[in-house]
Amino acid sequence: MDTDSAVAQLLRRAGFGSTAAELDSASAAGYAATVDRIIADLSAPDDGADAVPAPVLGSAVAYHRRLVRARRAGDTATATEVRRKVSAGRRALIGGWLARMVASTRPVHEKLTFLLHGHFPTALSKVRYPDLMARQIQLFRTQGAGSFADLSQAVAIDPAMLVWLDAASDVAADPNENFARELMERFTMGIGTYREADVRAAAYCFTGWRIDPVRGGFEFDPALHSSVSQQVLGTAVTTGQEVVALVTSTPASHRYVPAALWSHLAYPVTPSDRVVDALAAAYAPALSMTDLLRAVFEHPAFLSDRAATGLVKQPVEWMAGALRSLGVAPDQVTAHQDSLLETLAMMGQVPCDPPSVGGWGQNDYWLSTSASLARWRAAHALAAAVDLSRLADAPASSRTDVLASVLGVVSWSATTADVLRRAGGDPALLVTLALVSPDYVTN
Amino acid sequence: MTGSSLVPVPSPDRPTSGLSRRRFLALAGGAGAVGVLGAALGPRAWEALFAGGAPTSGTLASGTAASGTRRLVLVTLYGGNDGLNTVVPSGDPAYTAARGGLGIDPSTLLPLGDGYGLHPAMPGFKRLWDARRLAVVHGVGFADPNFSHCQSMDIWQSGVTGTPGGTGWLGRWLDRTNASPLRALGIGPSVPLALTGARVQAATLPAGTIVLPGDSGEQALFARLAGTSRHEAVLAAVAARANADLLTCTRDIGGILTRTARDDPLRLPPSTTDSAGSLAIAAGGGGRSAPGVLATQLSLVANLVLAGAPTEVYSVELGGFDTHSDQAPTQKALLGELDTAVTAFIEALDHHPAGRETVVVVYTEFGRRVTGNASGGSDHGWANVVFVAGAPVRGGWFGEPPSLTSLSDGNLILTTDFRSVYATVLDRVLGVDPRPFLGGRFPTLALL
Numbered sequence: 001m002d003t004d005s006a007v008a009q010l011l012r013r014a015g016f017g018s019t020a021a022e023l024d025s026a027s028a029a030g031y032a033a034t035v036d037r038i039i040a041d042l043s044a045p046d047d048g049a050d051a052v053p054a055p056v057l058g059s060a061v062a063y064h065r066r067l068v069r070a071r072r073a074g075d076t077a078t079a080t081e082v083r084r085k086v087s088a089g090r091r092a093l094i095g096g097w098l099a100r101m102v103a104s105t106r107p108v109h110e111k112l113t114f115l116l117h118g119h120f121p122t123a124l125s126k127v128r129y130p131d132l133m134a135r136q137i138q139l140f141r142t143q144g145a146g147s148f149a150d151l152s153q154a155v156a157i158d159p160a161m162l163v164w165l166d167a168a169s170d171v172a173a174d175p176n177e178n179f180a181r182e183l184m185e186r187f188t189m190g191i192g193t194y195r196e197a198d199v200r201a202a203a204y205c206f207t208g209w210r211i212d213p214v215r216g217g218f219e220f221d222p223a224l225h226s227s228v229s230q231q232v233l234g235t236a237v238t239t240g241q242e243v244v245a246l247v248t249s250t251p252a253s254h255r256y257v258p259a260a261l262w263s264h265l266a267y268p269v270t271p272s273d274r275v276v277d278a279l280a281a282a283y284a285p286a287l288s289m290t291d292l293l294r295a296v297f298e299h300p301a302f303l304s305d306r307a308a309t310g311l312v313k314q315p316v317e318w319m320a321g322a323l324r325s326l327g328v329a330p331d332q333v334t335a336h337q338d339s340l341l342e343t344l345a346m347m348g349q350v351p352c353d354p355p356s357v358g359g360w361g362q363n364d365y366w367l368s369t370s371a372s373l374a375r376w377r378a379a380h381a382l383a384a385a386v387d388l389s390r391l392a393d394a395p396a397s398s399r400t401d402v403l404a405s406v407l408g409v410v411s412w413s414a415t416t417a418d419v420l421r422r423a424g425g426d427p428a429l430l431v432t433l434a435l436v437s438p439d440y441v442t443n
Numbered sequence: 444m445t446g447s448s449l450v451p452v453p454s455p456d457r458p459t460s461g462l463s464r465r466r467f468l469a470l471a472g473g474a475g476a477v478g479v480l481g482a483a484l485g486p487r488a489w490e491a492l493f494a495g496g497a498p499t500s501g502t503l504a505s506g507t508a509a510s511g512t513r514r515l516v517l518v519t520l521y522g523g524n525d526g527l528n529t530v531v532p533s534g535d536p537a538y539t540a541a542r543g544g545l546g547i548d549p550s551t552l553l554p555l556g557d558g559y560g561l562h563p564a565m566p567g568f569k570r571l572w573d574a575r576r577l578a579v580v581h582g583v584g585f586a587d588p589n590f591s592h593c594q595s596m597d598i599w600q601s602g603v604t605g606t607p608g609g610t611g612w613l614g615r616w617l618d619r620t621n622a623s624p625l626r627a628l629g630i631g632p633s634v635p636l637a638l639t640g641a642r643v644q645a646a647t648l649p650a651g652t653i654v655l656p657g658d659s660g661e662q663a664l665f666a667r668l669a670g671t672s673r674h675e676a677v678l679a680a681v682a683a684r685a686n687a688d689l690l691t692c693t694r695d696i697g698g699i700l701t702r703t704a705r706d707d708p709l710r711l712p713p714s715t716t717d718s719a720g721s722l723a724i725a726a727g728g729g730g731r732s733a734p735g736v737l738a739t740q741l742s743l744v745a746n747l748v749l750a751g752a753p754t755e756v757y758s759v760e761l762g763g764f765d766t767h768s769d770q771a772p773t774q775k776a777l778l779g780e781l782d783t784a785v786t787a788f789i790e791a792l793d794h795h796p797a798g799r800e801t802v803v804v805v806y807t808e809f810g811r812r813v814t815g816n817a818s819g820g821s822d823h824g825w826a827n828v829v830f831v832a833g834a835p836v837r838g839g840w841f842g843e844p845p846s847l848t849s850l851s852d853g854n855l856i857l858t859t860d861f862r863s864v865y866a867t868v869l870d871r872v873l874g875v876d877p878r879p880f881l882g883g884r885f886p887t888l889a890l891l
C-alpha cells in the first residue's frame with residue numbers, strides 16, 4: 001500500500017473520514033509520524049469538539065421525582081411535559097454527539113468513544129434519562145484511552161449501566177445474573193472462556209449495588225450484599241470490584257479486548273486469530289488502550305489488502321464522515337439533528353440506542369436494502385443542501401478527481417469511476433453517487 | 444459556530460505525486476479557505492429534502508406467486524420471552540411453588556384446557572386457540588443450552604447447533620431455490636441472520652412506501668452503480684447487491700406499497716400504529732421496540748400478501764423480552780402487543796383466498812429460569828413454547844410438556860428440537876425437502 005493510501009486508511013479508521021486538507025498534511029508527514037500524532041492526540045484536548053455547546057439534558061433525579069409526584073397527583077399535564085423534555089434531551093444528546101464528531105480536531109477521541117459505546121452497548125430505551133447516558137459516554141471520552149481495567153470498574157458502577165443490566169435491582173437472596181453474564185461474555189472475556197457456574201457465582205458479588213436516589217450516583221448497600229465468598233474462575237472473591245479486576249486480568253481478556261478493537265479498525269477476527277498475538281503482547285502489561293491502539297496501527301496487517309477491504313462503514317461513521325468531508329458546520333448538524341437521526345434510525349444505528357445487549361452487528365449487517373434506501377436519500381439531500389460551488393468551479397473533466405480528494409478516497413473502482421464519468425459533471429449528482437458507491441460505503 | 448477542523452490546515456510543501464487533492468485545494472482557493480466546500484448549508488430545508496419527492500411508481504408484479512402458495516411470517520421475540528408465564532401450566536402445583544410472586548394469578552388466566560392457561564394479555568390468541576388455529580409446541584430448544592442472547596439467537600436463526608456459521612436456515616433456502624431477494628423480506632433496518640444466505644440475502648424494507656430520491660437520470664446511474672460484477676472486494680460486491688436489490692424491490696412491490704400506503708388491513712386504533720418512522724428511543728424497556736411497531740410491520744405484510752406480492756417469507760420482530768427485573772408490567776405490555784397485532788393480522792387475512800394460506804411462527808431465543816430472581820424478574824433459561832398460527836394450522840398441543848420438577852440447573856429441559864419446527868415449515872409451508880437446509884432429518888410435527 002502506498003503512503004497516500006495508507007495514510008488515508010489510517011485517518012478513516014482512527015477518525016471519521018478526513019477533509020482534503022487533513023489528508024494532504026498527513027500524507028506529507030508520512031505514516032509513522034501520523035500514527036505518532038494520533039497517539040499524542042489521545043492525551044491532548046479535542047478543542048474542536050469541546051467548542052460544541054453542551055446540550056441541555058436535564059436531571060434524571062429531578063425528572064423522576066416530578067414524574068412520581070405528577071403520577072400521584074393524577075397530574076397528566078406535568079407528566080406529559082416531563083416526557084416531552086426527556087425526549088428532547090435524548091435528541092439533543094445524540095445530535096450533540098454527532099456535532100462533536102463533525103467538529104472534532106482530534107477525531108481519534110470521539111472515534112474511540114464511539115467504539116467503546118458499541119463495546120459496552122447501553123440504550124436510552126431502558127436507561128430513559130439522557131443525562132445518565134451522557135455520563136457514561138463521558139466516561140469513555142475521559143477514560144477510554146487509559147487502563148481497560150479502570151474503565152471497566154468505572155462502567156460497572158456507572159448509573160446507566162446499573163439500570164441497563166439491572167444491577168441496581170440486585171439483592172443477596174436471589175441475584176439476577178444479567179450484569180455478571182454480559183461482563184464476562186461481551187465486555188471482557190468472550191463466550192466459551194467461563195462456565196455457567198462462574199456467572200451464577202459472580203452475580204452474588206454484585207448484590208447490594210444500587211443507585212443513590214438523591215444524587216443519582218452509585219451506592220453500595222451492605223445490607224443487601226451477599227458477603228459469602230464465591231469461586232469465580234477458580235478464584236475466591238466477594239465484591240463486585242474483585243470480579244471486575246479478576247475478569248479483566250485473565251489471559252482470555254488479554255486477547256478478547258484487542259480482538260474486539262481490531263475487528264472495528266481493521267477486519268473482524270476472533271480472539272484466537274494469529275494477528276491478535278502481537279496486539280495482546282502490547283496490551284497485556286498495562287491493559288492500556290493507548291498501547292493497544294498504537295499496536296493496531298503499527299501492525300503490518302493493518303495495511304494489508306484484507307484490512308483495506310475488511311470493513312463497512314457503520315452508519316454513524318458514514319454520516320459523520322460525509323458531514324465532515326462536505327464541510328458542514330457543527331451548528332448545522334445540531335440544527336438539523338432530527339432529520340439526521342431519522343436517517344440513522346432507518347439505517348439501523350441510533351447512537352445511545354443500540355437494539356439489545358448484543359449491540360450492533362458488523363459489515364453485512366449494514367448492507368440491507370433498507371439501509372441502501374436511507375443512505376441514498378440522505379446522500380441526495382446532503383448533496384442538494386451543501387454549497388458545492390467550489391466543486392462546480394472546477395473544470396468538469398477534473399471533478400471526479402476533485403471529489404475523490406474531498407471524500408478522502410484515493411482512487412475509484414472501475415465501476416464507480418465509469419458511473420461518475422456519466423454524471424456529466426453535475427456537482428450534486430456526483431456527490432450523491434459517490435456517497436452511495438460501494439467504494440465509499442465499504443471502507 | 445464553525446469547527447476549526449473545517450478550515451484546511453496549510454500543508455507543508457512536498458514532492459507532488461500528481462495527487463488530485465492538491466489540485467483541488469488550489470482550485471478551491473487553497474489552504475485557508477473557509478471549509479473545503481463551504482461550511483454553510485444552502486437555504487433549502489433539509490426536512491423537505493429528506494422527506495423525498497413524489498412517490499415512485501413501481502410496476503406491480505401481481506400473480507407472481509402461484510395461487511395456493513403458502514406464505515410464512517416469522518415473528519422473532521428478542522430478549523427471551525418467559526414462556527412459563529405465557530402458556531401457564533397453572534394446573535401443576537409445582538408452578539405456583541416454584542414461581543412464587545413471579546407467577547401469574549391462576550384466576551386471571553385464559554383457560555386452554557389440560558391444566559394450562561394463557562397470559563391474560565392474550566385474548567386474541569385465546570380466540571385463535573378456540574378456533575383451532577393456534578398450535579402450541581412444548582419444550583422447544585436445542586441440546587447443550589446456551590444462555591447467551593447472541594449465541595442462542597444465532598443458533599435459532601442459523602438452524603445450526605454448536606458453532607453457527609454465517610448463513611440462516613431460510614438463507615440457505617434462498618440460496619438453493621431462487622436468486623430473487625424478494626422471495627423473502629425482512630421489515631426493518633437490518634437483515635436477520637435467518638434470512639441471510641451465502642449468495643442471496645433477503646431484501647429489507649422500512650415500514651412505509653419506497654420513495655427513491657432524484658430524477659430518472661439519477662436513478663439510472665444508481666442502477667449502474669448497483670451492477671455487481673466488477674467489484675472485486677467481497678463487501679463492495681455485497682454493498683452493490685443491496686443497491687441492486689433495492690431497485691428490484693421498487694420495481695416489483697413499490698407500486699403495491701404506494702397504492703396501499705393508507706390502508707391498514709389490521710384496522711387497529713391509530714395509537715398502536717402511528718409509530719412508523721419514529722425513533723426507537725421513544726420506547727421504554729431494555730432493547731424494547733417502540734409501541735405499535737409490530738402492528739405497523741404486520742400491516743405492511745398484510746398489504747403485500749393481499750396484493751399478491753411474490754414474497755413467500757416475511758420476517759418481523761418485537762424486542763424487549765429480557766426481563767431480569769420488574770418482569771410483570773413489561774411482559775404484559777409486550778404480550779399484549781404481540782396478541783393484538785398477530786390476531787388482527789390473521790383475522791384480516793382470513794377474508795381473502797391469498798391470505799388464508801399464511802402461517803405465522805412465533806419464537807424467541809430461550810425460555811427463562813423456572814424460579815424467579817429477587818428483582819421481580821427471571822434469568823436466562825432453556826426450553827420454551829413456540830406458537831404456530833393461521834388458517835392452515837391444525838390447532839392444539841404438540842411436543843411433550845417439560846417437567847417443572849425435574850430440571851437442569853433450574854431450567855426446563857428440552858423435549859422438542861427446534862429444527863422439528865423448521866422441518867415442518869420447510870415441508871408444509873415452503874414445500875421443500877427440509878434435509879438439505881437443516882443438515883439432517885428432524886421429525887415433522889402434525890400441526891400443518
